Amino acid sequence: MSDLVALLLTPFLAACLFVGMHTWLGLQVLRRKVVFADLALAQLSALGGTIAVAVGHPPGSLGGFGYAFALTLFGAGVLTLTRRVSAQVGQEAVIGIVYVVATAVAILVVDRSPQGAEHVKRMLVGDILTVSVPDLLKLLLIYGLVGLSHALFYRQLLTTAANSAVLPGRKSTMLWDFLFYATFGLVVTSSVALAGVLLVFSFLIIPAVIGFLFSTKITVALGLGWSAGVVASLLGFTASVTFDLPTGATMVVTFAGTLLVAAILKVLFFAAPTSKRLNRWRLAVASGITILVAVFAQGMWLMIHPAGDQPLLAFVEDKMGLGPELFLSEAERRVFHEAYQTERHHRAEVERLGQLERDARWRGQMLREDELRRASSFQQTYNEMGRGERFVQDHLRALARRRGRWIVGIPITALSSLGLYLLYCAWRPNFAAGRSQTLVET
Incomplete structure (x- = not known):
């Protein structure tokens, strides 16, 4: 440490x-x-x-x-x-x-x-x-x-x-x-x-924008910008070390994330008192619309091209542990799980070898050339074997999605459409009230 x-x-x-x-x-x-x-x-x-x-x-x-x-x-x-x-x-x-x-x-x-x-x-x-x-x-x-x-x-x-x-x-x-x-x-x-x-560019613009979000006084904006910039830099270094990511690119992303958090705080907690409630309502509705549109698009894409990449569906399957078992036979499920476990083992070996190299680099003890070549050879072998197991999984997953395209796609498309309609009905009177309030304040 x-x-x-x-x-x-x-x-x-x-x-x-x-x-x-x-x-x-x-x-x-x-x-x-x-x-x-x-x-x-x-x-x-x-x-x-x-x-x-x-x-x-x-x-x-x-x-x-x-x-x-x-x-x-x-x-x-x-x-x-x-x-x-x-x-x-x-x-x-x-x-x-x-x-x-x-x-x-x-x-x-x-x-x-x-x-x-x-x-x-x-x-x-x-x-x-x-x-x-x-x-x-x-x-x-x-x-x-x-x-x-x-x-x-x-x-x-x-x-x-x-x-x-x-x-x-x-x-x-x-x-x-x-x-x-x-x-x-x-x-x-x-x-x-x-x-x-x-x-x-991130150092120059993002902290300054954060400062101006909360105050037009140069001294106050400068203090806020300095504080936000130091916090974003600390988060960037931490994320880079924790996840072994390129430091510069990671810091740019953390600066952007800090700006997003600052904008949300400004809208929800530091706006004019008459606008806070309306802003929170708008943010909630915008978040709901974003989620429902993504679900609707996923359902349509599943029905149109079930064998293609299904990012939202894959995320839900991974987090809930569902997988494609519902639409596979017993033998197909067994093959899928064997390929999944084998691929996980190969991925763990690749990560272990990479971690050994990173630990040696952090301690200042560089591996010898023959050790680096041997570790690289093992990593390449495990990556190739893991790629073969992923091919088996992708084939069976595409097969399962073709079988369940209508069973899954139609309900999630219909439910997301209903949700969008209800949000629209709830949004109209609040939008009109907010517009009238803005005109009165102006």
Whole structure:
């Protein structure tokens, strides 16, 4: 356990740094209504890193950082200068063009580079677990300088952000815009190399959105965003370690889940008193409609194509332990259960071998090459045998579903249709009351 804590401590501290700086920048991005500016600048940074690798600079080197920051600084200039045309075409259109062009050029560069696909994957999802103490110190230095500059000029930056759509032609506005985008680009360049484009975007936008959900005051929103971001990061690291998942992608999902929970809490408990009851009713009805539509679609799909994938039916069978036995003969049931038990045994062996390798890696005791090759060979063998047993199960399950397609499909389709009709009847008067209430409040 202590080894695991030691391994994750530095990456978690880096995530807290990301949350601290990116949430502040994200609040300004939301005030400027240029949400995807981060993606555009991050993609320019990734393009710079890709060009650096293509010309011979190793990943993470000072030369690679220089290329990435130079292109990001160029993007900051483009976003600043194009404010004059934003009134006609919108700033998001310019940002979208910058992102698309940067992505296309990166693909062209990668096409001529060795191990280009691996480099693109790293730029997208990063590898935050590889953050070291020197990386953490560099982040502290860069973020400290950026934070100091924003602290000195925060009134000008916030005023410019709030009035960016009103003051398109003033030189002072362009100066503060460039300062914001340049420091923003510096932060993005330093973080994309460690965390990847997707996770950096999550650090920037999601905590800021959570903060603005509950308050428009910048200080309150900043505190809420910091708290939500740290909690989401902790949940992401925990889920990644528990289920052995890619850390970057897992953290993006936990950030999204945190935003969903925050939105539900806002609607149910922090809305206007007159709206809370109606919001809870709406959420309950929307959840019921979602479930009933899924059940209706499953019933129709079972009747139309019983041998195809039946995700909802398979989930219910797995959780309730039903299986396809009801529509199989005694001999077919025996074969199905034998294949199921054998496949479970093979899957357990594959998991056991994988766990041995993971435990050795966490302890810092790497397996020898012959041990890795032997474990890999056993895993491949067990996977192939398990695939054969799953084929038998799938064949018998499809046979059972063809036999019971009408017996199961018609009732669940009819019951879900009845449920949707009853929900519609119950929803109409409440919807009308809610609409009248909204008009009165307006």
